[in-house]
Amino acid sequence: MNIHKNNHITSQRKAFLSLLLFFGILVGIISCDNIDDMPPPSAYVPPTPEPEPQPGEPCKFETYVPLLSEGIQFECKGPEPTFFGEKDGSFTHEFVENPDPSGINTSNYVVAYGQSEGVEPWAGFYYDLAGRVDFSALQTIKVKVYSPAVDQIVLLKFEDSADGSINKEVQAITTVANQWEELSFAFSPSDTDKFDRIVLFFGFNGTKEAPTTYYFDDIVMAEGAAEEPGEAAAPTTAAPVPSADGSALISIFSDAYTNVEGTDFNPNWGQSTQVTQELIGGDNTLKLANLNYQGIAFASSVDVSAHTMVHVDYWTADATAINLSLISTGPAEIPYAFPITTGQWVSLDIPLSEFSSVVDLKDLIQLKLDGNGTIYLDNIYFYTPSASGPTAPASNPTHAAADVISLFSDSYTNVSVDSWRTDWSVATLEDIEIDGNAVKKYSDLNFVGIETVTSQIDASSMTHFHTDVWTGDATQIRIKLVDFGPGGIYDGGDDTEHEITYDNLEQNTWISLDIPLSDFTGMTNRTNIAQLIYSGQPAGTMTLLVDNVYFYKQ
Structure with a gap:
């Protein structure tokens, strides 16, 4: 078989x-x-991430552009500052270890902001933000601050980085020194999407005569909003008609006088204040609405050095802070804080000595007002008050002699007084008569001491202290009582005292002051009263006439 x-x-x-x-x-x-x-x-070996710095360990700081909605902390990173207002001084902005990691701030690192002497009163710095601030949900900005002193103004301002005239600012005041506190700055939902720059001022508008360092941390948004601005109330009557001699003053704004020509009442300084002139009671009045700051610029420099006072009438319904600054070439400026009274015209006569330590009164170029709310202004002028003296004596007192301990009065029997001008006083004393009535006249008064050390006064059964005063130029009068205590010796360890202050009393008329002894709260003993001290402003130039000085009971 074949196989295939x-x-x-x-x-x-x-x-x-x-x-x-x-x-x-x-x-x-x-x-x-x-x-x-x-x-x-x-x-x-797999890669490992860089460890987070532990407390006490140094870290490498990085700068970044923050979103405010995420908060700005300063643990190893922070925004880059831009300074302004350097003038003759300098700034520092450093990330440093927390000087007091306790209480409300236990962070490891904070910012130390330093400003030397010579910087402008309005000096500060700003951070540019990564986006515009959204205030629709959270309207309050909170900042932790460690201030070197109390009563320091911290101003927080928001701006549009492309247009500085679009801005809003809010102030806060420090209440403690050398410890952390959290300051709040309230804004409004209507401020949403307007601002992409945050500006900070520490010690705002104060004189920068010495180096200062402020620490701050944790700029965050929180709940709480400011009231939306509305139409503020307005005065219904004109400011008081001034009585100063128009031939011997320099008027800036007043219908009663001839004003300096060419004054610009609304120079463009980037302010958010709205300026108008309103006719109130037939009188032209300056209205500064939604005040943050406002300049008044002269066409050429004005020499006010021959005068001693600047007068201003103001009215406000809602302001809580108003400052007036005089500005000379440099610029050199210093603010004066108005005492605030709302709902009525307030007449202020401010000694130029409040400004002359910084400002050249021979070369005044501008005025500036800053603060908040809406204010009305009138009768702004520089003058020297008349101090010719009263033509009639003070009214005769009516308290029964049995209820009085009198130091000086023609109406009573007076106790023994050692001196009506002690050798440590700074004043000139004249004993004068007005229509046959004895009066003590103090000229060039800084302060004057009146002593009853030999026969100390026991006023424990009395309820009030009375004095009649007359001045043609004082804007402030202070009255101090000093009790030497049961030991009856000055500085014996049991002395007590208290001073009462009167601002802007009416001038060129006798004023009767009846002061409850209970108002002298610091003088806790009344059985050994040995000193009475008068003082006031303008210190060293004011004139004060005194009559009917006594204690009485009701």
């Missing part, structure tokens, strides 16, 4: 086996290449 071989099938198998062998060799080569490239397990 199938050569065709055999050839196919050979081809298939050859193909399998080829792929096997190829896979082996690739596998070997991969194995050669792989390091041994012991050589592979």
Whole structure:
């Protein structure tokens, strides 16, 4: 039997086996290449993240552009400041260790902001933000502050970085020194999407006569909103008609006098204040609405050095702070804070000595007002008060003699007084008569001491202290009583005293002051009263006439 071989099938198998062998060799080569490239397990070390700095460890600070909605903390990073108002001084802005990591702020790092003497009163710095601030949900900005002193103004301002005239600012006052506190600055939902720059002023508008350092931390948004501005109340009557001699003054704004020509009452200083002139009771009045700051610029410098006072009438329904600054070339300026009374016209007579330590009164170029709310102004002028003296004496007192301990009065029997001007006084004393009535006249008064040390006064059964005063130029009168205590010796360890202050009493008329002894709260003993001290402003130039000085009981 013949056997037939199938050569065709055999050839196919050979081809298939050859193909399998080829792929096997190829896979082996690739596998070997991969194995050669792989390091041994012991050589592979996965990367580890940089550890966060632990308390007390230094960290490398980085700058960034923050979003205020995320808060601005200063743990190893913070925004880059831009300073302004350097003038003759300098600034520092450093990320430092917390000087007091306790209480409300236990952060490791904070900002130390330093300003040297010689910087402008309005000096500060700003941070540009990564986006506009959204106040729709949170309207209060809170900042932790460590101030070197109390009563320091911290002003927080927002601006449009492209247009500085679009801005809003809010002030806060420090209440503690050398410890952390959190200050709040309230804004409104209507401020949303207006601002992309935050500006900070520390010790705002105060004189920068010495280096200061403020620490701050944690600028965050919180709940709470300011009231939306509305139409503030307005005065219904004109300011009081001034009585100063128009031929001997320099008037800036008043219908009663001839004003300095060419004055610009609304120079463009980037302020948000709206300035208008309103006719109130037939009298032109300056209205400063939504005040942040406002300049008044003279066409040329004005010399007011021959005068001693600046007069201003103001009215406000809502302001809580108003400052007036006089500005001379440099610029050199210093603010004066108005005492605030709302809902009525207030007449202020401010001694120019409040400004002359900084401002050149021979070269006045501008005035500036800053504060808040809406204010009305009238009768702004520089003058020297008349101090010719009264033509009639003070009214005769009516208290029964049995209820009086009198030091000086023609109406009573007076007790023994050692001196009506002690040798430590700074004043000139004249004993004068007005229509036959004895009066004590003090000129160039800074302070004057009156002593009853030899026969100390026991006023324990009395309820009031009375004095009649007359002045033609004083804007402030202070009255102090000093009790030497049961030991009856000055500075014997049991002395007590208290001073009462009167601002802007009416001038050129006799004023009767009846002061409850209970108002002298610091004088806790009344059995050994040995000193009475008069003082006031303008110190060293004022004139004060005194009559009917006595204690009495009701």
